[in-house]
Amino acid sequence: MEPREENFNQEFDVEMAERGDLVEGTVLRADVDGLWLDIASKYDAFLPMDECTSELARQVQEGNVPTSVEVVVTRTNDDKGYISVSQKRAAYRKLWKEVEEWEKSGEPRKVKAVSADDKGVFVDLGAGILGYVPASQLEIRFVRDTKKYVGRSLRVKILRVNRKRNQIILTQRQVLEEEQKERAEKAWLRLKDSDIVRGHVSRITDEGVFVDLGDGIEGFVPKDELDWRPIKNIAKVFRRGDVVRAKVLSVDDEKKEMVLSIRLATPNPWQLFAEKHNVGDVVSGRVLRYLRGGLLLLVDRVTGLVPAQEVSWKRGAKVEDLYKIGDHVKAEILRFDPEAQDLILxxxxxxxxxxxxVERDFPVGSKAEGTVVNITDFGVFVELAPGVEGLVPRRYVSWKRFKDINEVVNIGDQVEVVVLGINIVDRKITLSMRDTKPDPWEEVVKNIQPGQLVRGKVVTIIPQGVFVEIADGVEGFIHISQLSIKRVDDPRDAVSEGNEIVAKVIGIDEERRRISLSVKAIHVDKEREELQDFLSQQGEDKFTLSDVLGNLLGREVSF
Incomplete structure (x- = not known):
């Protein structure tokens, strides 16, 4: 059979061609091993199944055999009478040519991620060629979890190509940045002063926070514009990622700078508070912090101050002991100025x-229990109830003489008192600790008489004499002239504090609650008894005791 004229040059070209030529083949038949093709040569060409791309192999297996296939000659096989070809190589060569054109165009294309490693994602470009997208090129921000992209479609462009190493490095980041830049340009033109925008906190500084509005637009919120109430530590109030709403204060298209206000994007809480509350109202607030001995409360999104003197009726109460940060407390509005943002509670x-x-709870004459809250030189302050204190004057602390009140009672002690008087106007209550016990004076004066000897302990020494405790809470006084039969210039020359002595009762003044004692009288009585005994031995007619004492004293003495 003579070759057809129209195919002559093609047959000649094929026969003369070297391996690697790209030709179009018409499918003659298909079997389990591959496809037989007419490539306009005196020999038919055989395309093995393993030299077909996965897509072509799938079509053949499904019975959808194409009419023609573009292949690359791999071997002439003159001795076997057929030509070996590869569709994979043809597709590979064609794809690389497309890659070169794609690289020149700089246009993005849609590809599918098929696998990933820790450093990036592999995408299928066809013909068995894989492209690689590094993790740094997947998104505008760095990506750590690359495996989540497997199976997803990516829009990429070529970053660089190395044909010798069969490497195609792709980037989605540049595509996203270019799109973002385009959107940002439009957004900058669209944004105007007073616009309300929404975004998330991207950065926090000591001066304020930056808000990401999307599309690469970032606005700055100064510290004073973060909230209607002062913020000391921004990082304690805002966190990265917080979604916020803000009002545009100013836009600089040239510098691409924007100033925002989160404060002005929300209603003025001071005006809202003024619409709801008046002076004298009782409101509930949360303790934010301690301030100069007082409290700072958050009430309906405004901050109010509770001065130290308005925290408690209790004297000397420490605010830290009464309330903890976060506690909810009720307070009465004392002063409110929304313009000055001043709230006193x-x-x-x-x-x-x-x-x-007070008069109902602590009537005069009644007994009560309280806590000693303060001690002064003039008495003891006792708290009967929170905010209600009474004074125990020094003389009403104890029936017993003392130098220092702390010898009797200490701050913090629980004591029983008797209410002596109430002054509501001046908010004063007079109390007595001593009157909760029987008056020892009354018992003592029943059992002693003038001329009786008593035993006691020296408790106080003064220049005029000494005080002797003759019973618990009852003292007698020995004048300096009654300390001894001898002359005494300083009582301390005769006795010391703590000495136990015996004295004679020489006088009792019940009205003034005074007992006069004498040591000297005991000695005089003793000497008189001794002298009387001596005279009785001398006979009654010789001389009398009056004569003897009268001569001694230089005056008449009668008994």
């Missing part, structure tokens, strides 16, 4: 004045 007024029912 009182916790104690919200609790009520404890003096309103």
């Amino acid at each position: 009182s916790v104690k007024e919200a609790l009520g004045d404890p003096w309103e029912n």
Whole structure:
């Protein structure tokens, strides 16, 4: 059979061609091993199944055999009478040519991620060629989990190509950045002062926070514009990623800078508070912090101050002992100025004045229990109830003489008292600790008479004499002239504090509650007895005791 004229040159070219020529083959038949093709040569060409791309192999297996296939000559096989070809190589060569054109165009294309490692993602470009997208090129921000992209479609462009190493490095990041830049340009033109925008906190500094509005647009919120209430530590209030709403204060298209206000994007809480509350109202607030002995409360999104003197009716109460940060407390509004953003509150007024029912709760003459809260030189202050204190004057502390009140009672002691008097106007209550016990004076004066000897302990020495405790809470006084039959210039020359002595009762003044004692009288009595005994031995007619004492004293003495 003579070759057809129209195919002559093609047959000649094929026969003369070297391996690697790209030709178009018409499918003659297909079997399990591959496809037989007419490539316009005196020999048919054989395309093995393992030299077909996966897509072509799938079509053949499904019975969808194409009419023609583009292949590359791999071997002429003159001795076997057929030509070996590869569709994979043809597709590979064609794809590389497309890659070169793609690289020149710089256009993005859609590809599918088929696998990933820790450093990036592999995408299928066809013909068995894989492209690689490094993790740094997947998104605008660095990506750590690359495996989540497997199976996804990516829009990429060529970053660089190395044909010798069969490497195609792709980037989706550049595509996203270019698109973002385009959107940002439009957004900058669209944004105007007073616009309300939404974004998330991207950075936090000491001066304020930066807000990412998307599309590469970032606005700055100064510290004073973060909230209606002052913020000391921004990092304690805002966190990266927080979604915020802000008002545009200014836009600089040239510098691409924007100033925002989160504060002005929300209603003024001070105006809202003024619409709801008046001076005298009782409100509930949360303790934010301690301030100069007082409290700073958050009430309906505004901050109010509870001065130290308005925290509690209790004297000397420490605010830290009464309330903890985060506690909810009630307080009465004392002063409110929305323009100056000034709110003064009182916790104690919200609790009520404890003096309103003092006369009912602590009637005069009644006994009560309380806590010693303060001790002074003039007496003891006892708290009967929170905000209600009474004074125990020094003389009412104890029936017993003392130098220092702390010898009797200490701060923090629980004591029993008797209410002696109440002055509501001046908020004063007079108390007595000593009157909770029987008056020892009354018992003592029943059992002693003038001329009786008593035993006691020297408790106090003064220049005029000494005080002797003759019973618990009862003292007698020995004048300096009654300390001895001898002359005494300083009582300390005769006795010392703590000495136990015996003295004679020489006088009792019940009205003034005074007992006069004498040591000297005991000695005089003793000498008189001794002298009387001596005279009785001398006979009654010789001389009398009056004569003897009268001569001694230089005056008449009668008995």
